[in-house]
Every structure is written in C-alpha cells, then in structure tokens.
Amino acid sequence: MGNQVDRLSHLSYAEVPTTDPNGLDTEEDGPRIGVSYIFSNDDDDLDENVDGTEKDPNQEEKHYDKRNDVECAIYNRDECIYERTNSTTDLETFSPENLLNKCKPGDLVEFVATGQYPHWAIYVGDFQVVHLHRAEVKNNFLTDVSQGRRCRIVSELYKFKPLSPDMVVQNAMEQVGAKDRELLWRNSECFAAWCKFGKREFKMGGEIRIGKQPYRLKIFLPEKQSHVLEFQSLEDLIMEKRRNDQIGKVAVIRELANHFNCVGGMSNEKNSS
Template identity: 65%
Template sequence: MGNQVEKLTHLNYAEVPTSDPNGFEPDDDVPRIGVSYIFSNDDGDDDQDDHMDHFSSENHSVSHEEKPFDPQDELECAVYYREECVYERNTGDATHSAESLLNNCRPGDLLEFLATGQYPHWAVYVGDFQVVHLHRAEIKNNFLTDVSQGKKGRIVNGLYRYRALPPEVIVRNALDHVGSRDRELYWRNSECFAAWCRFGKREFKIGGEIRIGKQPYRLKLLFSEKKSHVLEFQSLEDVIMEKRRNDQIGKDAVMQELANHLNATHEIKDEDYVNDLF
C-alpha cells in the first residue's frame, strides 16, 4: 500500500462527477470539483459540534465510541491558497488536561479538544474559565472543563497563518454570537466559527467565497517524508470539511481510502483499454 500512496503525489478530480457535499444540487452549471464522493458532512454526531440540521446527510454515520486521542494516528497536513501556505499542522503537538489548559489560556486563544474517532472540537477562550463554541447547531458559552468532557486539548493559535485580531475583538466576536442557532448560523462547524472569531475572514463562513470553477486551494497530506498526496478544492470551507473528516477517521483509514481509489482507477482504465480494442 505504501507504494500505491507514493504514486498519488498529485491528483485532480476534475473528471470525477461530484455533487454539492451539503446535499444540494447547484443552481447553475458551475462544476463542484473536489472529493465529495469520499467525504461526508461534518459534525453529524450528537457528541460533536453538530452541523446544522439542513446540512445533514442521511447516509452519514459516525462512531459514537469515544477513545483517548492517539497522536500516532494524526495526519500531518498543510493547506495552500495558490502558492501561499495558510495552514500547517505537524504531528507531535502535546495535548493537556482541561485543568492544565486553564492555567495557560488567555482571552482570544483557540482551543482544540481531541478524541480518537471523533471530529476535533474547537472553542474560543473568553476568560473567567469559559469558552464560546458551536455545539449542536447553537453557539454556547460554557465552562472550559464542561466543554472538554474529559478530552485532552491544546492551544492552536498558530495552525492558521492569518493575522489574528486583537484579543478583545476576538472575544467580542465570540460573545456577540452566543445564542445564535440553526439557520441563524453562518458557520458549518466549530473550527470555522472559532477561526472566524480570531481572524475575521469571510472565507470561514458558509458561502464566503464565490465558486467559479477554479481550484485555488490545495490540501497536502503528509504520510511520511517521501509520501504525500494533494487534493484540490474551490473554497477554504471545503478544505476544512475534508481535513476534519481525515482527523475523524485517522491516518491509516485515509491511506487505505487512497489506495482503494488508486486500485479502482486502474481497473477503470484497464477496462476502457479493453473496450477500445474491441
């Protein structure tokens, strides 16, 4: 399988017929290029930040079994907008208990809580032991220790390479939206909401970028020093959904998916070649 993944250094899925990953068909003829045939909607699990009901997928299934976070199954990745790296995550970043995080958090910090088999849950620390986060289709203000639910977490201010807003603005962005729910929401998951609070970029919002058929975003998956794979997307929102899906299923499962896709692609090409002969 290693050799198979190594061959997948760069694929463009323009030839793959895809539909809107939210379950809607586009109103125009603009193609949605990407990998929607392998990724599902984010945060559909009751234990996650719960993506809005009108964006849920009937076929989506997520394991409810919670296991301690396994750093060995975390996948390194980087996101590029054209040639600029806008996000980078290296494995090995330490995680801490909620109590330990409280001793190190400052207002405006972004927190990520982790458990194997679940989507990462993001929150904004607003001071006084509290965080604001998107959970079950509502933006809530809760104590950090309650939100962690026993999971370990880490401060993730440096993952996105955008310039952060002043701490007081970040906190105000978060608190101003407490109580928003369902169709009042402009964010697809907890990461998009928390990142928007800190950086203020519309790209984190639903429909924040115009889809014009181009693929300016690239998600580079790093399996080892010599093995990587690149996917292309039209929007940052789509990249985040796929990145979080990879976090939820784990590194080994992502490698297996890519290997299976390569085998299927080769089978299709072989069949087309035989048909051409006859």
C-alpha cells in the same frame, strides 16, 4: 445558501475521477483529485449536555493517539495558510484542567479524541470558552466542553494575522445564543477561526464557487509521499480536513490505497478492451 440537506454525504475516493491511476504522488507532483460533498454540521457526535449538569465526576478520559493525527497543509494558490506536522508544530495535548493554566483570552482551543471530529472553541477567560455546538453558539466552562477529551492550543496553525485578543473575545461573545438559520458557520472550527481572524472565507457562502479551485489540501503520508486535493472554497476544504481527522491517519491511507487500486483496475480494464 438555498435548500440545504441536513446530513453530510461524502463521496469516497473511489467514486471521484483522477488523472493518474498509478499510485500516490510524491511531494514534487501536483494536485490530482477533488472530493464532492453535501454539507452539514459535523459536531453531532458530541454529547448534548455540555453545561455541567449531571456531569459524571468519574468520567474516564477518552482515547487519543497523536500518532494517528493526519499531517497536512492548506494552500491558497501557492501560499501556505495552515500547516500541521509533527516536525513543525508543538501540538502537545493536556487534560482540560492543565490546559486552563496555559490558556489566554482569545486562544483557539481544540478538543480531540479518537473517532470524533475535533471540536474547536475560543477561550474567553474565567475558565470559559465560546463554541458552536449542535447548531447553537454557546458559552460554557472549558472543563465541561471537553467531555473527557484531551485539549490543545491551536492558535498558530492558521497563518493569518490574528485579531487582537479583545476583538477575538468580542467576536465570540457577540454570537452567543445564535442558532439554526442565524448561523453563518457549518462547524466549530470555521466559527472559532472566524472569531480569531475575522476572515469571511470561514463563513457559509463566504466565497462564490465559480469552477476555479484555488485551495489545495496536501496530506502528508509515510515515506515522504503526499496527496493533494483541490477545492473551490476554504469552507469545503475544512470539511474534508476534519473528516480525515475524524477517521484518522490509518483509515485515510487505507482509503487512498483502495481508491488508487480501484482506479488502476478500471484503467487496466479499458486498456485491455
């Protein structure tokens, strides 16, 4: 991947060109804008200690409100490969202790809390998960990794055919201890999804960026509105989806509204000159 910048830099919607300044698109309208980034790992807001040592037994559960989840779908050309909506998926969250009663080896697990990037892991059995955390693949107890966050099983969100549970666990365990330059993933979701499905698209540089934008992120908004972004690779798109999850639905709607107001203002200035 050549020289990489260590931190993530996101250009706001107001800095990105669009072809239509008149407002949000309806579900019938096509894609409009793309978003530019310099990429990095996005899990740095997690606590460094996840191995259970010095754990506070009275740790309060971190705030999470499902109503602020950003509903969205991912398309590769015209094929839907990911969908998360309140109406089509059962994404009930649980305490880590209760989730353990529902997990099976090979499951994708997501940890969620307001204002944080979601954290993904592979459940490998014996109350443990394998996950990418602070530029290292680690094997820890699920309850320690949760760090007070709610948990849910997200194995059904991606529409790819999963590998066998044994192969998923093997993929995860074989990467334990990999770190820094050995890593082929920029975030915990890409790593866990690669373990689950074996798709090279989740790896860094897994797809050559040659100007085409075959991936679309459709963000569902209130009153049956939606907005579509285009991306050159699935990896790029996942970074934007995770950023939206981190800031939440209210902030995403506000950001889009500010973008269209800004672009509309610039368009009116040009028309009057």
